[in-house]
Amino acid sequence: MTAAERLARLAMWTAALVTVIFLMTPLVVTVAVSLGSSSVFTLPPPDWSLRWYQRLASTRGLVPSLLTSLEVAAFSTAVALALGTLCAIALVRGRFPGRESIATFLVSPLMLPGLVIGIAMLQGFKAIGLREAFTSLLVAHVVITLPYVVRTVFAALSLFDFSLIDAARTLGCSYPRALMRVLVPALGPAFLTSGMFAFLASMDNYPISIFFTDAWTKTLPIQMLQYVEENPDPTIAAISTGLVLLAVVALITGDRLVGLRKMADF
Amino acid sequence: MTASQSPWRDPVALLAVPALLYLVALYALPLLWLLAKSFAGPAGPTLGPYADFFADPFNWRVVANTLGVAVWVTLVCLVIGYPASFALARAGAALQIALLVAIILPLSIGVVVKAFAWQIVLRRDGVVSQVLVGIGIWDEPQRLLFTETGLVLGAANIFLPFMILPIYSVVKLIDPRLDEAGATLGATPLYRFLRVTLPLTLPGVVSGVAFVFSMSVSMYVIPSLLIGDRFQTLSTLTGRSFLFMRNEQLGSTTAVILLALAISIVVGSGWLARRLGSST
Secondary structure, X not given: OOHHHHHHHHHHHHHHHHHHHHHHHHHHXXXXXXXXXXXXXXXXXXXXXXXXXHHHOOOOOHXXXXXXXXXXXXXXXXXXXXXXXXXXXXXXXXXXXXXHHHHHHHHHHHOOOHHHHHHHHHHHHHHOOOXXXXXXHXXXXXXXHHHHHHHHHXXXXXXXXXXXXXXXXXXXXXXXXXXXXXXXXXXHHHHHHHHHHHHHHHHHOOOOHHHHOOXXXXXXXXXXXXXXXXXXXXXXXXXXXXHXXXXXXXXXXXXXXXXXXXXXXX | OOOOOOHHHOHHHHHHHHHHHHHHHHHHHHHHHXXXXXXXXXXXXXXXXXXXXXXXXXHHHHHHHHHHHHHHHXXXXXXXXXXXXXXXXXXOHHHHHXXXXXXXXXXOOOHHHHHHHHHHHOOOOOHHHHHHHHOOOOOOOOOOOOOHHHHHHHHHHHHHHHHHHHHHHHHOOOOHHHHHHHHHOOOOXXXXXXXXXXXXXXXXXXXXXXXXXXXXXXXXXXXXXXXXXXXXXXXXXXXXXXXXXXXXXXXXXXXXXXXXXXXXXXXXXXXXXXHHHHHO
């Protein structure tokens, strides 16, 4: 091996190590702070304690905002799965012009600044008389969850052999039954990963939600940012640790059902 | 589908209608309206708000802040992410799993959570300061929170997966025998990298850079938590003008500038990717 090759290998493994440490740092720090007794984020913590977790129940506004976020995420993901799957089928099976542009358009909300989309929607919703916070949040979040579904289901359908449905029909299945028995199981992993990422994107969204919350209806990220700005103490770290745990569960589920490597497909 | 070649008689096309109508009505039209309104003056179309915006040196500062931070964040992500995606593609099973977990897990965690964690990491008594003093780079602990370096570090951390994954997706497709063939033919490692490996990975680099750059230009939560009001970007200024200053005119102007920036990044990177795709 020449010196240049050795240098390249060294760079590669150093970068790998730096990546793992760098990316895990915020998560490890969050968990450590949440389990420490210090209220000023001293690391390593002088003593371990669960006091910040005990505070969670009495933290004002936390449970309602968590419920709002869960409801909005579940509803918008369900709508996105329905609309997105139908649309992906049309894009893969249809023979009409402009399919590529339509696909780009459907995925575009992921690539444009959320804040700008939020402002445009706020003004648009006002114009059609939609003022109620919860409904606005539901309607707006479908726009953020739809791209995840369209992108992933489109990719999965492109690889699906549609003659399998004809085969099932030849063997005596009715058309709806053939769809249920052949197409739906084949799309299972795509539904799961896209649904999961769509759900998490909705749970995490700040820049669009901020325009549709009021004093009574707040989503979790909005409520959390408000705590961070008003009185930053490790209670936030305790909430964050809960969200990290949720992500770990999602990751393990995803790994069991579709595999980590597939989840890294971009 | 084969029965009719006329685009409007393809029944499968109808399945796309609900999603399309939804997005056109609730996303595309509002964006177009925002765009149109930003050019509307009391007496017909005008560029007035944009002329006013760029007449103020403070606003040039804001544009420079936005682009400067985005360039730095993208550079940091590229320098770490490019070799890391090779490691991810070529690592043994155990390291590959560690890398995949480190990349995918943070993707499933909210930006408020990560930005809050960086507030702790960047404090005077935070992890970065302790490490730098520990290995002797700094003489005494310093605060990185509310500095531009801190903002770049935090944002690069949050966007790094979006650099690694697109590059990894092209690196894993490269046939390692290409490099061996080059070596057999007597090419030096540097020449092989520049003429074989680098061109093959460029489409991934273009899409990673486009992702990270456009996300850095539009980030809002991260600068709010890591640097605060003293450092304004187009995005934070847009948010502030709508949420706190109630200055919708200024907000619409900066929103449209942000939108134009984001669209030009998407279109530009798409064009570059197609050019690279056709030349190789």
